[in-house]
Amino acid sequence: MSDIFVPAARVLPLPPLTLHILVADGQLLCRGDSFLHAKPLLPAAMVESSHYLGELRGEACGVHQIATPADVEGCEWRSLRSLLGRVDDLHFALAGRALQVVDWDINHRFCGRCGRGTEYHPRDRARVCRDCNLAVYPRISPCVIMLVTRGDECLLARHTRHPRGIHTALAGFIEPGENAEQALAREVREEVGLEVGKSRYIGSQSWPFPGQLMLGYHTEWTGGALVPDREEIAEAGWFHYSALPEIPPPQTLSGQLIRLFAKRASGEKRC
Template sequence: MSDLFVPAASPRPAPRFSRHILVAEGELLCRGDDFLHSQPAPAVVLCSHYLGELAGEPCGVHQLSRRIEVPGCEWRRLRSLLGAVDELRFALAGRAMQVVDWDRDHRFCGRCGRETEYHPRDRARVCPGCRLAVYPRISPCVIMLVTRGEECLLARHTHHRHSLYTALAGFIEPGENAEQALRREVQEEVGLEVGESHYIGSQSWPFPGQLMLGYLARWHAGRVRPDRDEIAEADWYHYTDLPEIPPPQTLSGQLIRTFAASISKNGKR
């Protein structure tokens, strides 16, 4: 059977789960790198949600009231699974965490303060008073690798503890399209103007709930001036002499590798 995950378009009615994901205090219960369990935990479950089917098996996530000790298992942060599991399973773990976070964060109405209720069909929490409906929030972002001939611009972010150099990224503001956000973010973060851009692909990024839209963008004018607020340092790197970059499971890593492979194959852009 194909190892394919089919997300649930609607959480109700939910089938009986065959695979269980257990979450407590922002962490997943794992046996090694495996977070999918054949049985739910013998503990108080605050909420359970149907996520979809993995290889034809219904998967659900359970939020527990506390972390429990399970022989042979440990509690792990979601980010620790990045690169440790394949892209499909990481996306499933991210989906589980985002659904649990949405449920926890919207138990009360942000408009009138009343306790919310589950929608009878959709994945939404609805206020019985003012009828405000809140669905899981997804924030669109752009992530762009700026290129100049055989070089690409890589940056180290101020809030990252590791030494990885990555592509630039930022949230799309109200009223912007993706290309406008791309140009604005590059100007704000490193002081450059970009010209032609090409969409490469997208990725769900569950930290905490973004949809990343990936681009290659050609440098047009300006010199690199990191803003020092979000960008600690940035510089041009030849495709044959790159610093430590994100793993290929990330969209940033894919953009960088796509650029390097294209130059290696076709020559200077």
């Protein structure tokens, strides 16, 4: 059977699990690059909560939240980022789903409105306050990530939080009342002082750091002088498709946007 993941339509009651993911302090228990285990590996007394995620290859898969990382022979606790490029997209997304569910469960055990304890919804992935009826679902933050293009060149930036030399596409969160295209134009203007026009949607990616949904675009430069804001952008510049600096790996949406632009630009030159 091929690797197909079917998300849980109903999260309770918890079914018997045959695939187990263990999470503690934002890390995954791994044997090599594998975070899926045929057994829970740790005593039930160490498990603070368990959640049904869905079925992988027809097997029930769930995540167990462990209070603190514990030593398991032959295994090590690893960050999700360490698996980027080491596992395929399906398994990376599953690991991200597990971490996001645990993060939601830990952070919403008490109501953000009245402070009372919350309980699990009987069907949905939600925690509900029985006193004020506030329901809290796992948080997903929509973002835009856009590669600004100018003929054979694309705009790449190095962020202040990334001291290494990787250059990437611009990105930012969508604000209340905005659609994706409005957010795209605003972020480009704020981060590098440029104006953009025609935009083409390329694709999306779940980015669980901690819970973003990235919407990817190619967008065309229409004017303005390049002025990085220096708070978020350490440096930015125009790069010809044939002379790109170090860019994010192809498993990232940013890397995909850049590589797709370069492929299309080089293909047009050969025609």
